[in-house]
Amino acid sequence: MTEYDVIIVGGRVAGAGTALLLARAGHRVLVVDRCRRGSDTLSTHALMRPAVLQLQRWGLLDAVAAVTPAQQRVVFHYGDDRVTLDVSRSLYAPRRTVLDPIIATAAERAGATFRYGVDVRALLRDGTDRVIGVRLRDDGGRIVDVRAPVTVGADGRRSLVARDAGAAVTRAGTGAGASLYGYWTGIQAAGFEWCFRPGRSSGLIPTNDGRVCVFASVPAARFTAELRHDVPRGLHRILAETSAAVAARVAGGTQVERVRAYPGTAAWLRRPWGPGWALVGDAGYFKDPTTAHGITDAVRDAELLATALDRGLRGVVPMVDALARYERVRDELSIPLFEITDALAGFGWDLAEAQRLHVAMSHELQREVDALAALPLPRSAEFASA
Numbered sequence: 001m002t003e004y005d006v007i008i009v010g011g012r013v014a015g016a017g018t019a020l021l022l023a024r025a026g027h028r029v030l031v032v033d034r035c036r037r038g039s040d041t042l043s044t045h046a047l048m049r050p051a052v053l054q055l056q057r058w059g060l061l062d063a064v065a066a067v068t069p070a071q072q073r074v075v076f077h078y079g080d081d082r083v084t085l086d087v088s089r090s091l092y093a094p095r096r097t098v099l100d101p102i103i104a105t106a107a108e109r110a111g112a113t114f115r116y117g118v119d120v121r122a123l124l125r126d127g128t129d130r131v132i133g134v135r136l137r138d139d140g141g142r143i144v145d146v147r148a149p150v151t152v153g154a155d156g157r158r159s160l161v162a163r164d165a166g167a168a169v170t171r172a173g174t175g176a177g178a179s180l181y182g183y184w185t186g187i188q189a190a191g192f193e194w195c196f197r198p199g200r201s202s203g204l205i206p207t208n209d210g211r212v213c214v215f216a217s218v219p220a221a222r223f224t225a226e227l228r229h230d231v232p233r234g235l236h237r238i239l240a241e242t243s244a245a246v247a248a249r250v251a252g253g254t255q256v257e258r259v260r261a262y263p264g265t266a267a268w269l270r271r272p273w274g275p276g277w278a279l280v281g282d283a284g285y286f287k288d289p290t291t292a293h294g295i296t297d298a299v300r301d302a303e304l305l306a307t308a309l310d311r312g313l314r315g316v317v318p319m320v321d322a323l324a325r326y327e328r329v330r331d332e333l334s335i336p337l338f339e340i341t342d343a344l345a346g347f348g349w350d351l352a353e354a355q356r357l358h359v360a361m362s363h364e365l366q367r368e369v370d371a372l373a374a375l376p377l378p379r380s381a382e383f384a385s386a
């Protein structure tokens with residue numbers, strides 16, 4: 001008998017979300033992360049409708065809304081034209097320093113154990129090649145083996161678990177945009193504002209502490225050729241190219257954090273499970289940030305995976321069937337948006353095509369909301385008997 005039922009590598013949105021639901025269902029969960037609790041990560045943080053729904057279903061939305069401004073409006077700037085959408089449910093963009101600890105704290109309250117400053121070095125396997133745990137370097141520098149029936153890789157884009165497990169790529173994208181972003185105060189934003197001109201995009205995302213995240217995106221090749229050596233100037237240049245009005249508003253504000261850059265990576269879907277292991281979040285499914293949907297995927301798939309593992313661990317269905325269903329449902333919900341995101345990230349669109357892709361994206365978000373709303377609520381009693 002091992003001390004834990006599930007070891008989760010990575011304690012941010014995907015890992016903490018999976019831990020929360022498994023712990024609520026009564027499973028013994030260990031989460032390890034090499035980072036500091038509450039630290040930031042390279043990511044903007046606009047939440048799409050399904051992510052807000054997930055936080056509400058998990059009982060965490062009030063904690064987010066207590067410190068994060070609610071957005072009632074999304075404004076799309078297509079060249080000089082403007083399309084304004086008033087949303088029926090408020091949207092939020094909590095910093096990762098806010099969101100990730102809220103989910104982790106809830107998971108700890110449900111009984112999960114979190115250990116930070118712990119670096120997983122390798123997967124452990126038995127004689128049949130089944131994954132049976134991890135070899136890690138703990139926060140005191142000791143190398144320790146920890147065993148469990150299931151190891152989950154929620155360890156992000158450069159996932160060691162995916163690599164060590166040999167998770168096959170089942171779909172690969174081609175588009176890759178680079179993103180540059182920083183934080184300003186003293187900027188009026190009408191809500192989430194997204195600006196598009198052929199070959200570039202930019203926008204404003206209001207967030208915690210009166211700050212606004214100002215971002216810009218271009219094809220990865222342009223970033224490498226032109227912008228990477230002076231990222232702050234690159235951000236201002238793309239802002240000015242995309243929307244003079246938004247650039248002027250930013251110029252009137254005060255920059256309060258350095259500008260960061262993400263150079264761009266093409267998307268992938270990986271097979272997210274095998275004997276003794278599973279993947280969730282970016283580790284199993286990554287796509288370009290242009291559709292601001294990675295956190296949404298992470299909290300959606302955390303629930304799909306936790307449900308599968310719960311059913312497998314309790315013996316309701318064989319684990320392989322539970323995990324095969326997880327992959328099927330994840331892919332069914334993901335592939336249309338994977339393709340839309342890839343087309344947007346390729347920057348081959350004109351403004352009419354960008355609008356068409358955004359309308360298609362909106363339909364996909366609604367489909368996702370409907371699918372999530374139909375799942376049994378993950379409160380321990382109902383969830384464990386589902």
Ligand SMILES: Cc1cc2nc3c(=O)[nH]c(=O)nc-3n(C[C@H](O)[C@H](O)[C@H](O)COP(=O)(O)OP(=O)(O)OC[C@H]3O[C@@H](n4cnc5c(N)ncnc54)[C@H](O)[C@@H]3O)c2cc1C
Nearest residue numbers: 010013014034043044045046120155156281282289294295
């Ligand atoms: C520039 C940019 C902008 C983005 N903007 C948005 C947005 O606006 N909205 C949105 O929804 N999504 C956005 N995304 C996507 C979003 O950031 C990711 O989808 C999300 O962070 C995935 O969460 P995760 O929990 O899977 O992985 P991560 O957040 O990457 O967390 C993985 C964790 O695993 C830990 N880890 C990794 N390896 C090990 C190891 N060997 N041992 C121990 N710990 C380990 C890391 O320390 C890390 O804390 C953006 C991404 C980028 C790059």
